[in-house]
Amino acid sequence: MLKSTAKLSPRGNSLAVTIPKEVQEAAGLRQGDDLSLIVRDDGVIEIRHAAPGEADLEAAFEWSLDRYPETYRDLAK
Known part of the structure; x- marks a missing residue:
């Protein structure tokens, strides 16, 4: 960290x-880069890469695949 x-x-x-x-x-x-800002109830601010717009589904899938490879491996089991 x-x-x-x-x-x-x-x-x-x-x-x-x-x-x-x-x-x-x-x-x-x-x-x-586009960033997403999230303010949690406890006042913590999270800054994350923003997911691409929903209009570009293929880019969104590629972004998700790169970001969460273990999740996709688990889903493929």
């Missing part, structure tokens, strides 16, 4: 966070 800290900075009417390089690399993030 990798832990890091970051600061929020004003960006227009929003706030921006800069993701440190080691976090970017560990998470496989690249400039232009």
